[in-house]
Amino acid sequence: xxxxxxxxxxxxxxxxxxxxxxxxxxxxxxxxxxxxxxxxxxxxxxxxxxxxxxxxxxxxxxxxxxxxxxxxxxxxxxxxxxxxxxxxxxxxxxxxxxxxxxxxxxxxxxxxxxxxxxxxxxxxxxxxxxxxxxxxxx
Amino acid sequence: xxxxxxxxxxxxxxxxxxxxxxxxxxxxxxxxxxxxxxxxxxxxxxxxxxxxxxxxxxxxxxxxxxxxxxxxxxxxxxxxxxxxxxxxxxxxxxxxxxxxxxxxxxxxxxxxxxxxxxxxxxxxxxxxxxxxxxxxxx
DNA sequence: TAAAACTTGCAACTCTGTTGCAAGTTCTTG
DNA sequence: CAAGAACTTGCAACAGAGTTGCAAGTTTTA
Numbered sequence: 001x002x003x004x005x006x007x008x009x010x011x012x013x014x015x016x017x018x019x020x021x022x023x024x025x026x027x028x029x030x031x032x033x034x035x036x037x038x039x040x041x042x043x044x045x046x047x048x049x050x051x052x053x054x055x056x057x058x059x060x061x062x063x064x065x066x067x068x069x070x071x072x073x074x075x076x077x078x079x080x081x082x083x084x085x086x087x088x089x090x091x092x093x094x095x096x097x098x099x100x101x102x103x104x105x106x107x108x109x110x111x112x113x114x115x116x117x118x119x120x121x122x123x124x125x126x127x128x129x130x131x132x133x134x135x136x137x138x
Numbered sequence: 139x140x141x142x143x144x145x146x147x148x149x150x151x152x153x154x155x156x157x158x159x160x161x162x163x164x165x166x167x168x169x170x171x172x173x174x175x176x177x178x179x180x181x182x183x184x185x186x187x188x189x190x191x192x193x194x195x196x197x198x199x200x201x202x203x204x205x206x207x208x209x210x211x212x213x214x215x216x217x218x219x220x221x222x223x224x225x226x227x228x229x230x231x232x233x234x235x236x237x238x239x240x241x242x243x244x245x246x247x248x249x250x251x252x253x254x255x256x257x258x259x260x261x262x263x264x265x266x267x268x269x270x271x272x273x274x275x276x
Numbered sequence: 277t278a279a280a281a282c283t284t285g286c287a288a289c290t291c292t293g294t295t296g297c298a299a300g301t302t303c304t305t306g
Numbered sequence: 307c308a309a310g311a312a313c314t315t316g317c318a319a320c321a322g323a324g325t326t327g328c329a330a331g332t333t334t335t336a
Contacts, residue, residue: 014313015301015302015303015312015313015314016302016303017301017302017313017314017315018301018315019314019315020314036292036293037291037292047315047316048315048316048317049292049293049316050293050294050295050315050316050317051314051315051316053292053293053294054294054314054315055314067211069207069208069209069210069211069267070207071207071263071265072207073205073207073211073212073213074211075211075292094253096255096259099262107255107256113251113252113253114251115232115248115250115251115266115268116248117234117245117248117268117270118245118248118273119273120272120273120276121234121268121270121271121272121273121276122270122271122276123268123269123270124237124269124270124271125209125268125269125270126266126267126268126269127209127266127267127269128253128264128265128266128267129207129264129265129266129267130253130255130259130261130263130264130265131261131262131263131264131265132255132259132260132261132262132263133259133260133262134258134259135256135257135258135259138258138259138260152282153281153282153283153332153333153334154333154334155282155283155284155332155333156284156332157283157284158283174323174324175322175323185284185285186284186285186286187285187323187324188284188285188286188324188325188326189283189284189285191323191324191325192283192284192325193283213323
């Protein structure tokens with residue numbers, strides 16, 4: 001695990017530091033998306049709030065994680081199962097939010113259906129947010 | 139217009155007040171979604187920030203407007219073209235955000251395609267956020 | 277029209293996110 | 307592997323978004 005983390009960071013030309021390692025470790029160990037507050041809690045408040053913000057910002061820029069617009073307008077971040085560091089652009093994504101447990105999951109198995117917009121609209125990115133009840137809460 | 143506004147408010151058991159009338163008027167006159175800040179600006183800062191928040195909250199609860207999750211995680215509100223006050227639940231929605239002019243539009247003409255989620259997931263609501271270039275900016 | 281019910285504005289506060297800067301850590305390269 | 311360059315962190319201070327309690331004001335009801 002530590003080795004994989006180092007590899008990802010180096011691959012993205014980032015110095016290997018305690019904060020980055022810990023936060024990346026969290027994402028790797030997690031199957032659902034994390035909000036900023038989750039990260040602070042899970043790191044045991046060992047890192048400054050600012051460090052967490054900056055780390056997330058950096059990971060976003062490098063494409064290690066991506067942000068998810070949720071239907072309650074809070075911000076969540078997730079690592080994708082397929083390798084985000086390989087330049088996959090997340091242009092088309094399905095996310096699932098469980099209304100019972102609150103978990104937010106990337107649904108990689110499903111491809112985003114094609115939408116036919118009215119004449120004159122150019123599509124760059126499609127995000128789909130499906131709200132409902134997840135496998136575990138059903 | 140004033141008559142229509144009164145009708146909508148009364149229909150939802152809300153007192154007809156200056157703030158509510160003005161804000162509803164804004165939504166009726168607008169074809170794209172509004173953020174809280176847009177509303178404050180467009181009302182000429184005539185109403186307290188708190189009043190605007192509370193009015194939006196009330197309109198949301200009554201189903202007069204709905205909130206839109208945007209891909210930059212800001213909050214926007216919109217009235218739908220078909221009558222939201224008639225109990226239409228906004229379960230399936232397509233929203234378009236223009237990356238040039240920033241406008242957020244409800245695309246009512248397009249229905250949300252069916253997604254087949256993995257076994258065990260129950261769908262309640264589907265929101266689709268399409269980012270791209272709108273008709274006017276193309 | 278008067279009382280009841282609701283809405284508004286104010287002040288004060290919390291929570292989220294950002295910036296500048298000095299101190300500390302990591303990386304580079306001889 | 308040591309020393310300097312480059313980058314990262316924590317702190318303090320701040321800006322903005324959103325919330326709450328409460329008293330004063332407005333709207334509704336009867």
